[in-house]
Amino acid sequence: LSARLTDTFKNLRAKGKLSASDIDSTVREIRRALLEADVALDVVKDFTGKVRDRALGDEVSEALNPAQQVVQIVNEELVSILGGEQRRLEFAKNPPTIIMLAGLQGAGKTTLAGKLAKWLKGQGHTPLLVACDLQRPNAVTQLSVVAEQAGVAVFAPEPGNGVGDPVKVAKNGVAEAKAKHHDFVIVDTAGRLGVDAEMMKQAADIRKAVNPDEVLFVIDAMIGQDAVATAKAFQEGVDFTGVVLTKLDGDARGGAALSIRSVTGRPILFASTGEGLGDFEPFHPDRMASRILDLGDILTLIEQAQGAFDEDEARKVAEKIAKDAFTLDDFLGQMQQMRKAGSIKKMMGMLPGMGKMKEQLDNFDEREIVHTEAIIQSMTKAERENPKMLNGSRRLRIAKGSGMTVTDVNQLVQRFEQAAKMMKTVARGGMPQIPGMGPM
Numbered sequence: 001l002s003a004r005l006t007d008t009f010k011n012l013r014a015k016g017k018l019s020a021s022d023i024d025s026t027v028r029e030i031r032r033a034l035l036e037a038d039v040a041l042d043v044v045k046d047f048t049g050k051v052r053d054r055a056l057g058d059e060v061s062e063a064l065n066p067a068q069q070v071v072q073i074v075n076e077e078l079v080s081i082l083g084g085e086q087r088r089l090e091f092a093k094n095p096p097t098i099i100m101l102a103g104l105q106g107a108g109k110t111t112l113a114g115k116l117a118k119w120l121k122g123q124g125h126t127p128l129l130v131a132c133d134l135q136r137p138n139a140v141t142q143l144s145v146v147a148e149q150a151g152v153a154v155f156a157p158e159p160g161n162g163v164g165d166p167v168k169v170a171k172n173g174v175a176e177a178k179a180k181h182h183d184f185v186i187v188d189t190a191g192r193l194g195v196d197a198e199m200m201k202q203a204a205d206i207r208k209a210v211n212p213d214e215v216l217f218v219i220d221a222m223i224g225q226d227a228v229a230t231a232k233a234f235q236e237g238v239d240f241t242g243v244v245l246t247k248l249d250g251d252a253r254g255g256a257a258l259s260i261r262s263v264t265g266r267p268i269l270f271a272s273t274g275e276g277l278g279d280f281e282p283f284h285p286d287r288m289a290s291r292i293l294d295l296g297d298i299l300t301l302i303e304q305a306q307g308a309f310d311e312d313e314a315r316k317v318a319e320k321i322a323k324d325a326f327t328l329d330d331f332l333g334q335m336q337q338m339r340k341a342g343s344i345k346k347m348m349g350m351l352p353g354m355g356k357m358k359e360q361l362d363n364f365d366e367r368e369i370v371h372t373e374a375i376i377q378s379m380t381k382a383e384r385e386n387p388k389m390l391n392g393s394r395r396l397r398i399a400k401g402s403g404m405t406v407t408d409v410n411q412l413v414q415r416f417e418q419a420a421k422m423m424k425t426v427a428r429g430g431m432p433q434i435p436g437m438g439p440m
């Protein structure tokens with residue numbers, strides 16, 4: 001989808017005034033791109049119709065830069081189809097808030113249960129996970145593992161808790177939550193590989209039994225053309241209040257999101273972006289629109305980068321390097337900035353062609369910064385500014401003071417010297433090329 005749209009927009013950007021035929025051919029390209037991305041035909045027609053009407057209107061012909069205006073319109077319409085504003089989770093007036101998860105097997109429900117629980121816990125809530133997938137042999141164990149990772153309680157069927165009957169387990173789970181004052185209940189359910197009447201009835205029965213505040217339909221963003229049929233089947237069979245898109249860390253660029261939202265009218269609440277419990281975020285329609293337009297989720301990126309790097313700081317360091325006055329304090333400052341960019345790996349993942357860089361960052365060790373901090377903080381001001389004065393007895397003192405070994409201190413000094421040398425090269429002759437990374 002994205003490569004094609006990008007080409008289309010490139011053509012547009014190169015032009016000044018737009019003719020009606022420019023607009024028509026652009027709309028045709030958008031239509032083809034969306035269809036190729038498995039967006040449902042009705043949705044595509046509706047979408048391109050709106051874009052065309054607006055593009056032919058005054059807002060484009062009177063615009064300073066008509067091409068940019070068309071891009072803007074496409075973006076706005078995408079955001080609007082994806083749900084406009086972001087919707088939040090409904091909370092029950094009287095706790096616990098009950099969230100039920102439904103979807104095909106492998107969609108990511110159990111993983112999502114853990115992610116939601118962790119996220120809610122981080123906001124001070126006390127979720128209870130309830131294991132109602134009694135179909136797959138390992139499902140209950142899997143949920144218990146996820147609960148433990150998230151640091152939350154789990155309610156699993158044991159003799160007396162209603163073995164074999166997911167509806168009973170759901171009811172008992174909610175009762176347990178009330179008794180133990182959990183303010184959230186997350187009900188994990190069974191799925192099948194394909195839509196099937198028995199599974200659907202089971203989910204519907206669970207829904208009737210516990211009357212959830214939210215029923216979240218969990219769907220793999222990579223599912224392609226089946227997205228619409230699956231979503232419709234679940235809407236008819238169980239009905240749901242919201243959608244969670246999973247596996248957005250893969251190649252899928254959002255075609256499914258577009259169709260599901262448009263066909264079911266239900267909002268997308270969350271996006272799941274990996275196997276780890278932290279790989280999860282509230283869904284941002286505007287960001288998904290950018291992703292579909294292949295802007296590399298630039299908003300998220302800019303936000304994260306702004307949080308991570310202080311421009312002034314970077315300029316000061318560059319000046320120091322040029323003057324050959326780079327100290328261990330500067331070195332430490334740089335490492336700390338790297339840490340602030342805790343999400344830097346994610347950030348890289350959002351940019352096309354950054355695989356190599358991401359690999360390197362995978363090896364970035366958080367503890368190393370803590371150790372580096374300890375060592376540098378055990379040095380005197382003079383030592384930090386002039387590491388050449390670090391003789392054997394000074395290194396021994398620093399090692400003792402920081403609780404590290406002399407070898408650790410030696411290695412740090414060595415790494416600092418390498419970094420200083422490398423940066424001097426950079427300051428003199430421009431950036432060294434990192435493989436897989438274009439010019440920044």
Ligand code: GDP
Pocket residue numbers: 103104105106107108109110111112191246247248249250272273274275279
């Ligand atoms: P369920 O059958 O719906 O409960 O699905 P699971 O939670 O067991 O997930 C199925 C598989 O998909 C597991 O291997 C998960 O680790 C994986 N998975 C779940 N969510 C994501 C995601 O957002 N991204 C990726 N890459 N994998 C995911």
Ligand code: MG
Pocket residue numbers: 109110111133139188189
């Ligand atoms: Mg499961």
